[in-house]
Amino acid sequence: MFAALGRFVTRFRWYVIGAWVLLAVIVGATAPALESTQDNSEFLPDHYESIQALQLQEDKFSDAFSPGAILVIEREDGGTLTADDQAAVAGLAQELAPTLGKKTFQQVVVAQNEVGEPNLSEDGTVMFAVIPLADGATGYDAAAFDDAEKLRDELGELTEGSDLEVRATGAVPQGLDSQESGEDTLLIVAIATVVLIVGLLALIFRSVLICLLPIVVVGLVSSIATGAIAWANDIFGLKADASVQQILVVVLYGVGTDYILFFLFRHRERMRQGAAVKDSVVYSLDRAGEAIASAGGAVIVAFMALILSSLSIFRAIGPALAIAVFVTLLAALTLVPAVVSLLGKALFWPSKSWQKEPKHGTFVKLGNTVGRRPGLTALVSGGAMTILAIFALSFNPSFDFNSSLPEGVESTEAMKTFQEHFSAGAAEPVPVLVDAEGADVTPTQLEEFKAALGDAKGVDQVTGPLPSSDGTAYQYYLTLADDPVSDAAQDNVDGPIRDAAHAAAPEGTEAYVGGTPGIFADMSAAMARDYKVVFPVAAAVILLILALLLRSLVAPWFLMAAVGLGFAATLGLTVIAFQFIGGESGLIFMLPIYIYLFVTALGTDYNILMIARLREEAREGRDPHSAAAQAVTHAGPTIAAAGVILAGTFASLMLGGNTLIVSMGFALAVGILIVSFVMSMFFTPALTSLLGHAAWWPGHGDEKRDEEPEKELSPTA
Structure with a gap:
């Protein structure tokens, strides 16, 4: 068979070469671009818990807060952020709002503590703001990365000549x-x-x-x-x-x-x-x-x-x-x-x-x-x-x-600063969804569930519950002690956190722990x-x-x-x-x-x-x-x-x-x-x-074949 193929391609070599060139031209002119995704949730089938949590969140909490970027704010001299600096950050958030890529980002939310003051680190040198994803945005497409690049350009222009340094990290900038x-x-x-x-x-x-x-x-x-x-x-x-x-x-x-x-x-x-x-x-x-x-x-x-x-x-x-x-x-x-x-x-x-x-x-x-x-x-x-x-x-x-990102890129350095000064899990709270369809859930049961989540290993803080508009689902957010993309966070979510959520879910309900560590x-x-x-x-x-x-x-x-x-x-x-x-x-x-x-x-x-x-x-x-x-x-x-x-x-x-x-x-x-x-x-x-x-054995393909003698070799081409 291969000898026959050899005779064919040598006899019609110009046609073979021409056919390959023509095929390359046709495919190159008509084929779509090869695209890829960095959204890890797209790699899993629907029966996994993290995907069920994501689907329930999309069905019942379509307007839920989903962080797309985190702005890490410091003084260029590394000093304590003054009241004027904090006011400048608030002004920056207002100036930035009209320029954000509306396909990807919403308004800038300056993080606040329990009494409504800007959330400063313990040493007073770092504060942060969060930019939620816009409705329907995934944060993993080409448009999102374009918007992240525009965001960085705008931040550079708005902070030029000031004493502030603002760096963007979080899901979309890290993807960029x-x-x-x-x-x-x-x-x-x-x-x-x-x-x-x-x-x-x-x-x-x-x-x-x-x-x-x-x-x-x-x-x-x-x-x-x-x-x-x-x-x-x-x-x-x-x-x-x-x-x-x-x-x-x-x-x-x-x-x-x-x-x-x-x-x-x-x-x-x-x-x-x-x-x-x-x-x-x-x-x-x-x-x-x-x-x-x-x-x-x-x-x-x-x-x-x-x-x-x-x-x-x-x-x-x-x-x-x-x-x-x-x-x-x-x-x-x-x-x-x-x-x-x-x-x-x-x-x-x-x-x-x-x-x-x-x-x-x-x-x-x-x-x-x-x-x-x-x-x-x-x-x-x-x-x-x-x-x-x-x-x-x-x-x-x-x-x-995230550890695979090269050293020195903005999102990596900003995330390091963030995790050094705030709870590592604050960068990406982990959602816990309770499907209460057909169940009669009391406020006491919801608080008991919240307490059980807070006692689980690896959890620093629990916020919620936030009821859905039809009252058939509830959403909590966990702030983990570890970086949400770390192996420690994954182990805790897969073990003690999910165990606690499943065991403490009110009777007649189903609890799902999602987020990045759940996906991993x-x-x-x-x-x-x-x-x-x-x-x-x-x-x-x-x-x-x-x-x-x-x-x-x-x-x-x-x-x-x-x-x-x-x-x-x-x-x-x-x-x-x-x-x-x-x-x-x-x-x-x-x-x-x-x-x-x-x-x-x-x-x-x-x-x-x-x-x-x-x-x-x-x-x-x-x-x-x-x-x-x-x-x-x-x-x-x-x-x-x-x-x-x-x-x-x-x-x-x-x-x-x-x-x-x-x-x-x-x-x-x-x-x-x-x-x-x-x-x-x-x-x-x-x-x-x-x-x-x-x-x-059993074909004994190594046995000598009785073949016709080879033709005498010709030295001419």
């Missing part, structure tokens, strides 16, 4: 800073990725055109994939996380370069044997095409398994990445061979060294080592991954998204459920793909076990680096899913490439030990080059300054290095060599 940080990260990642790919390809091939090939091809593929993802999100109502753009860049360039390398190494090897360019393209696609297609299929399946997730963040990103890989896979099997056949030997210009087969290289020595001592190789490589995997048990998930608590529960569903389903389908590719019921099991060990080793090494050495209290809760997405899926890629080459060598009549040695010798350089490039692209994420992205970049980079250089290079071929003929 997060978006700008993400845009900066995206630019840094894109530049670093392109520079890295060009640099490494220059070292490997010493060819100008090969250096440019992935950049041009992936650039073309990117516009098509991004448009297709945007269409899919619109059609199925999916909500993409704000980090999806950065991840897409890495996936498209990393995976795209991998598949191009899988083909180019085989093409160069065949060209060295004297084949004509077109014949070499057909032969290389015939030999590498199955491995590339199977590897891509495994990655797509792994990504698509996320549609089973209960969190829409993963239901969106799974298909998005699957679409990206699918388009990249099609390009690797059609566009790349067409371009290579068109360029001919000029592809390798100006290098001439590609014509010489290295006789005594590093991979020859490594291959001989694996072939001679497979038992020791498997023990050392498997033992190293097992030791690292033990530390994965210490993984502590964190939901503190429910996301944690959803993640625990996803681990039990998504991982096994993906593993089962990948097992099936491997079984069909290898015609074996034995090899898929130890290949998947090797990939699982690589996953655990990656998580363990990340825990060592950030929790044990870096002193972090935890790692972002999404990290295991992302390691699964890339390390497990792409690790399967490298395993497939190695095992396919090992089977090919066995079919040439070599014994299991010699086949393993030859597989490492010939497939090793491809896997090493692909692994270094892909790990480097993931490592570029660490340049963004966002701690969430930094930890993710580290984990994915070291994970790719583990699965390429430890698992695929040593552990997999060593295990296969040890099992020998039994590894291919």
Whole structure:
């Protein structure tokens, strides 16, 4: 099949290239923009308590106070705020009101204490004002961020020449800073990725055109994939996380370069044997095409398994990445061979060294080592991954998204000042809703409920109850002792606060605790459920793909076990680096899913490439030990080059300054290095060599085939 595809794309190469260019133009001109959201509540299904609280609040308290921004006010000299300063703040609030973006913000509310005086910190140096969200505003869309930017500009103009410093923080300004940080990260990642790919390809091939090939091809593929993802999100109502753009860049360039390398190494090897360019393209696609297609299929399946997730963040990103890989896979099997056949030997210009087969290289020595001592190789490589995997048990998930903002941005610095001088939970009171539909609730019961909430661990203050207009619901607000986005707040809401609310709810009523910590608590529960569903389903389908590719019921099991060990080793090494050495209290809760997405899926890629080459060598009549040695010798350089490039692209994420992205970049980079250089290079071929003929039962795909002799190679292009 792949030989026929090779003959087609070489014969009609101009049409193939033209079709891809035309498709990119059409998609680029007609597809909607790829948008993302930072509203965490949009990621959860309706049956979770935090979402039920939000729905009840919207139904019964549509005019409820919802803070959109917090203004933190200080003197520039750090001194005590005088009566004149406090009056100036009140005047500032009045001047600011007409200029606020009415789509997002209402009037400025200067916080007051119990007797109606401005709410000053104990040392008298800081006061704050709150700007509620306007009716119908989410605070997470592009218009909200535009309004937040205008708010900061207006504050700068109104305070110019005064002694006051006013900084904006809270949900909308933090979202704005997060978006700008993400845009900066995206630019840094894109530049670093392109520079890295060009640099490494220059070292490997010493060819100008090969250096440019992935950049041009992936650039073309990117516009098509991004448009297709945007269409899919619109059609199925999916909500993409704000980090999806950065991840897409890495996936498209990393995976795209991998598949191009899988083909180019085989093409160069065949060209060295004297084949004509077109014949070499057909032969290389015939030999590498199955491995590339199977590897891509495994990655797509792994990504698509996320549609089973209960969190829409993963239901969106799974298909998005699957679409990206699918388009990249099609390009690797059609566009790349067409371009290579068109360029001919000029592809390798100006290098001439590609014509010489290295006789005594590093991979020859490594291959001989694996072939001679497979038992020791498997023990050392498997033992190293097992030791690292033990530390994965210490993984502590964190939901503190604000900690991922870079140091020095306005919202981060203002929030630090606020929390140093006021109750940490005052930044975002947590709503508690009581649904009293059909119940006869007395004032005494409502006060008893309030008292029970106040006695719960982590609660500083309770305000309310506020009855709904129809008297069928009541709303309380909790001021927590901890930052609402912190892990401590999440633990308290998920445990003692919800326990107290449920137990003390008046008879016939239902109590719901929502807010940001409630959303995070429910996301944690959803993640625990996803681990039990998504991982096994993906593993089962990948097992099936491997079984069909290898015609074996034995090899898929130890290949998947090797990939699982690589996953655990990656998580363990990340825990060592950030929790044990870096002193972090935890790692972002999404990290295991992302390691699964890339390390497990792409690790399967490298395993497939190695095992396919090992089977090919066995079919040439070599014994299991010699086949393993030859597989490492010939497939090793491809896997090493692909692994270094892909790990480097993931490592570029660490340049963004966002701690969430930094930890993710580290984990994915070291994970790719583990699965390429430890698992695929040593552990997999060593295990296969040890099992020998039994590894291919019952299909025995390693047996030598009775094939027609190959046609004599023609040296002409």
